Amino acid sequence: MKGVTKVYGTGQAAMEALRGIDISIGQGDFVAVMGPSGSGKSTCMNILGCLDMPTAGAYLFQGVEVGELSRDQRALLRRHYLGFVFQGFNLLSRSSALENVELPLIYRGLPAHMRRVRAREALDAVGLGEWATHTPAELSGGQQQRVAIARAIVTDPEVLLADEPTGNLDSARSREIMELLTAFNRDRGITIIMVTHDPDMADYAGRRIHFVDGLIDNGLSKDEVA
Amino acid sequence: MLFETLVLAQREIRRNVLRSSLTILGIIIGVAAVITMVTVGNGATAKVTADISKLGSNLLQVRPGQGHRGPGGARTKCKDFEMADATAVERDIPGLKAVAPITNSAGQAIYGNRNWSTSVTGSTNAFMEVRDWNLESGRGFTNGEMRAGKAVCILGNTVRNELFGGQDPLGATIRLRKISFKVIGVFESKGQSGFGTDQDDFVLIPLRTLQRRLAGNTDVKAVFVSAREGVSTSKVKADIEHLMRERRHIATGKEDDFNVRDMQEIASTLTGTTRVLTGLLGAVAAVSLLVGGIGIMNIMLVSVTERTREIGTRLAIGALEREVLMQFLVEAVVLSSFGGIFGIAIGLGAAAFGARALGVPFVFNPQIVLIAFAFSAAVGVLFGYVPARKAARLDPIEALRHE
Numbered sequence: 231m232k233g234v235t236k237v238y239g240t241g242q243a244a245m246e247a248l249r250g251i252d253i254s255i256g257q258g259d260f261v262a263v264m265g266p267s268g269s270g271k272s273t274c275m276n277i278l279g280c281l282d283m284p285t286a287g288a289y290l291f292q293g294v295e296v297g298e299l300s301r302d303q304r305a306l307l308r309r310h311y312l313g314f315v316f317q318g319f320n321l322l323s324r325s326s327a328l329e330n331v332e333l334p335l336i337y338r339g340l341p342a343h344m345r346r347v348r349a350r351e352a353l354d355a356v357g358l359g360e361w362a363t364h365t366p367a368e369l370s371g372g373q374q375q376r377v378a379i380a381r382a383i384v385t386d387p388e389v390l391l392a393d394e395p396t397g398n399l400d401s402a403r404s405r406e407i408m409e410l411l412t413a414f415n416r417d418r419g420i421t422i423i424m425v426t427h428d429p430d431m432a433d434y435a436g437r438r439i440h441f442v443d444g445l446i447d448n449g450l451s452k453d454e455v456a
Numbered sequence: 457m458l459f460e461t462l463v464l465a466q467r468e469i470r471r472n473v474l475r476s477s478l479t480i481l482g483i484i485i486g487v488a489a490v491i492t493m494v495t496v497g498n499g500a501t502a503k504v505t506a507d508i509s510k511l512g513s514n515l516l517q518v519r520p521g522q523g524h525r526g527p528g529g530a531r532t533k534c535k536d537f538e539m540a541d542a543t544a545v546e547r548d549i550p551g552l553k554a555v556a557p558i559t560n561s562a563g564q565a566i567y568g569n570r571n572w573s574t575s576v577t578g579s580t581n582a583f584m585e586v587r588d589w590n591l592e593s594g595r596g597f598t599n600g601e602m603r604a605g606k607a608v609c610i611l612g613n614t615v616r617n618e619l620f621g622g623q624d625p626l627g628a629t630i631r632l633r634k635i636s637f638k639v640i641g642v643f644e645s646k647g648q649s650g651f652g653t654d655q656d657d658f659v660l661i662p663l664r665t666l667q668r669r670l671a672g673n674t675d676v677k678a679v680f681v682s683a684r685e686g687v688s689t690s691k692v693k694a695d696i697e698h699l700m701r702e703r704r705h706i707a708t709g710k711e712d713d714f715n716v717r718d719m720q721e722i723a724s725t726l727t728g729t730t731r732v733l734t735g736l737l738g739a740v741a742a743v744s745l746l747v748g749g750i751g752i753m754n755i756m757l758v759s760v761t762e763r764t765r766e767i768g769t770r771l772a773i774g775a776l777e778r779e780v781l782m783q784f785l786v787e788a789v790v791l792s793s794f795g796g797i798f799g800i801a802i803g804l805g806a807a808a809f810g811a812r813a814l815g816v817p818f819v820f821n822p823q824i825v826l827i828a829f830a831f832s833a834a835v836g837v838l839f840g841y842v843p844a845r846k847a848a849r850l851d852p853i854e855a856l857r858h859e
Contacts, residue, residue, distance in 0.1 A: 281772060281852050302776050309774025316856060320769045324471045334773045336460060381773075 247273040249444040250287065255423065257388075260415045262432035263425045265441030271425055272393070274441065278423060279312060279391045280304045292388075309337050313382030313420075315392035319374045321366040327353060327377045328362040334385050352384035353377070356410060372403035376410065383414055390414070392424040396431050408434045465787040469794075479755040480795030482748025483835065487799025487828045488806060489741035494824045495807035497734025499816035501727050506817075508723040514553070514683040515586055515719040516693055518545070518700065521712060534713040536675035539663075541703060545679060549695045551687035556582035557676040559666055565615060565659060566631040572618040575658045576632060578666025586682040594626050594641025597662050605664035609637040613645035613656040635669055637661065648815075689718050742831075748795065749835035756788050756843035767847050768855025781848035788840020789833055796832030800825055 248270045255261055265271045276282035277289055280296055281304075289296045291311070296304065308314075313334075321330045331349040340348070353359050356376040366374050375395060382390050392411065396404035412434050415422045426432055440447040469476045520534040542557035561576045577583070581596045594610065601608050609630070616625050625639045637659075646655040667674050683692045693716045700714055760767070770780060804820070811818040 276853050279772070302778075305771065305774050305776050307774075308772065312774075314772050316769070316772075318765075320765055320856060322766055322769070333770070336464075337770075337773060337775050337779065342460075 247444055248277075248284075251444070251446050253439060253446065255421065258415070258419045258421055259437060260412070260422045260435045261424065262435035262438045263423060263441065264427070264429075264432055264438055265447075269441035270444040271441045275391060275393055275423070275425055278389075279314065280308050309334070310385075311388040313385060313387035313390040315375070315378050315382045315390065315395050317393040317397055319366070319378045321374060321377055321381075323366050326363045326365055327358060327369065327380075330366070330377055331381045331384050334381060338385060348384055349380075352380040355383070356380045371398050372406065375399060375403075375407055379407070379410060379414075383418075383420065386418070387420060389421040389423065392422065394425050394427065396426065396428065401430075404428070404431060461782055461786045462790065464783065465790045468787055469791060475755065476791060476794075479752055480748075480791055480798070482751035483745065483792050483795025483832050484748075484799040484802060486741065486745030486748040487796050487832050488803035489744055490738055490828050490831075491800055491803025491824060492806040492810060493737035493741045494734055495804065495819060495821060496810045496814065496816065497730065497737060498819040498821055499807075499811045500814070501730040501734065502819050503816040504726050504730055505723060508719060508726065514685070514687070514689055516681045516683065516689060516696065517717045517719070518679040518681060518696055518714060519677070519717070520714050535704065536677060537679055537714075538674055538676055541700070542676060542679045544703060545681060545696060545699065548699055549681075549692065551684050551692060553682045553684045554582040554585040555682075556580055556586045556680045557663055557678075558583065558680055559663060559671065559675060559677045561666060561670050563633040563670070565619060567619040567625075567628065570619050572615055574612070574615050576666065576670065577658050577660050578663040578670075579660060580663055583660065583680070586680040589646075590644045592642045592644045593624075594639070596641065602662045602664060605662055605668045607635055607637045607665060607669070608640045608661065610641040610643060610660040611639055612643050612658045612660075614654055615657060615659055616642050632659065632661075633670055689720055693718050745831065745835060749792070749839040752788055752792055752836065753839035753842060756784065756840055757846070759787075760784065760843045760847045763847075764850065764855045764858040767850050768852050768858065771850065771852035772856060777848040780850075781844045784844035784847045785837065785840045788844065789836035792836030792840075793829070793833045796829045799832065800828055803828070 251270075251274070253274075263271045263275065273282065277284055277296075280291065280299075283289075283297050287297075291307065294307075296307070299307065321327075322333070325333075328346070328349050331352050332345045335345040335348060350359065350362065353362055356379055358373060358376050358380065361369060361373060361377075366377065369377065375398075379392075379395070382392075390411075395411065396407050399407065408431055411422055411424070414420050422435075424431075424435060432438055518537070520536055522534070537557070539557060542555055546552065546555040556579050559578045561578070562573070563576050564571050564573050580602055583589070584591075584596060591610070592613070596610070597608065600606070609632070611619075611625060619625070619630060620628070625642060628639050629636050630639060631637070643656070643660075648654060663676070681692065681696065683689050696716050697712065700716075701712065704713060706712065767780060770783075804825075808818050
């Protein structure tokens with residue numbers, strides 16, 4: 231599998247969230263996206279996650295120009311290549327942990343027993359095998375986040391996009407989560423792109439991208455946080 | 457995939473049992489109302505049909521006309537029939553089973569210290585045949601009794617109950633208009649007619665007895681004719697009209713001064729009426745089904761707003777627009793179908809109860825059950841579509857940010 235390249239830029243909008251940026255992220259990278267709020271990092275993540283499209287410029291995902299895909303084609307791309315860990319976990323509150331993890335597999339069209347097996351494996355991988363039947367309300371914040379991660383990796387995605395995965399957690403829980411993510415990056419070769427405010431968390435990543443006012447401060451170096 | 461969606465939908469519905477049941481209440485009431493109305497209506501139609509056939513199948517009634525209003529408002533009376541008319545019909549018209557000349561009167565029947573006002577019918581044994589009366593006990597008239605005008609009578613069930621209670625009336629003597637009659641038989645009960653009158657409230661005596669001893673003339677007020685099985689009643693009707701015009705010397709071009717009524721015509725008119733009523737009531741009930749559908753749409757819209765984040769998650773994870781649409785649509789259809797099933801059960805129960813209360817038979821019609829079910833599912837599709845499309849068209853980024 232060849233490397234994932236993303237070259238992209240936007241411009242001229244009344245509110246220019248991103249003012250023409252170029253990034254390239256390779257297969258197996260662990261990238262931390264940093265920057266103050268309003269700097270364009272969320273917009274960037276939405277585009278990287280194929281949820282949004284650039285106003286101008288090009289975004290190539292494994293050589294495919296995402297800007298030219300239809301809404302459904304992008305949904306299929308997300309379904310088969312991407313995993314998401316959202317800021318607020320976004321678990322289905324009335325479903326059990328297992329059902330939550332099964333969700334992406336349903337859209338992949340896996341039969342029920344296969345889904346069950348793989349969802350259990352994913353929960354075991356995040357250390358929540360015994361909590362499968364609990365609903366999110368019965369789990370702690372750290373556990374909820376791990377369910378969310380299990381849901382993101384259950385499909386064996388190429389890329390995992392995490393928006394502040396440690397935002398709501400104390401430092402001990404945060405470290406657990408980060409070790410989990412690092413392990414997935416290292417053992418499974420999953421590309422991870424993670425938004426974070428916390429430089430300690432960013433240290434887990436192999437590379438930092440720093441946004442300021444819709445521009446990338448210094449794309450490829452691992453420098454100090456502003 | 458569809459099965460999956462169904463499983464998911466029922467899971468979603470079960471998670472909010474109270475709301476789901478309130479949502480489908482409208483559908484339940486609507487379907488139950490339709491089923492009840494139509495089932496009871498069909499029962500009423502069946503009862504009317506049965507009542508009319510109790511009057512005697514293939515029955516034709518020949519009666520003198522009402523006459524015309526002459527100058528000054530006086531009504532010219534049409535001439536009554538005579539015994540000879542009935543005999544002529546019996547002799548000249550083919551395809552008849554029985555011909556019964558009839559004259560009615562009224563009077564007070566007295567037995568011991570009890571008395572009862574009733575109607576007195578004078579006829580022959582043929583009366584029992586044309587009107588399908590069977591004897592519960594005793595016997596019919598003998599030829600001698602009919603010819604001689606003997607004072608014998610056969611009691612309707614109501615008269616028997618009023619005068620004799622539980623006693624055996626056979627052989628007893630009752631008084632009718634000061635004349636003593638010997639009771640020789642009792643009719644089986646027929647109950648109320650479709651018009652609400654008690655058919656068992658009468659006394660049958662020989663026609664000649666009524667003519668001579670009660671009326672004092674030889675008039676015959678009506679001739680009841682029953683056609684043989686398979687014989688066209690309209691043909692018989694035409695034949696009788698022809699014969700009567702001849703016998704009553706009505707010149708060509710003049711109107712009949714009598715009329716012949718075909719019970720089958722009356723039957724179809726009456727069942728037609730009840731059918732129209734049934735349809736009308738069913739239509740009114742169907743409106744409540746529509747209202748129930750709007751209830752479903754309302755709740756589904758609320759549900760879409762409430763589950764915006766969930767929808768956003770699903771879309772982000774890679775659900776296609778059409779899959780989200782299907783999810784919500786199937787949810788609405790499953791909801792309304794549940795409503796349909798409950799509604800059918802309740803409706804049939806209410807119909808059974810209502811049928812008993814109104815004294816009509818309970819007619820189970822699988823067709824209306826199927827239609828009601830299909831209709832309730834269709835309501836789900838119709839009113840689930842708008843909320844489902846709203847859900848499917850959501851922007852995943854906006855939806856995820858929704859609080």
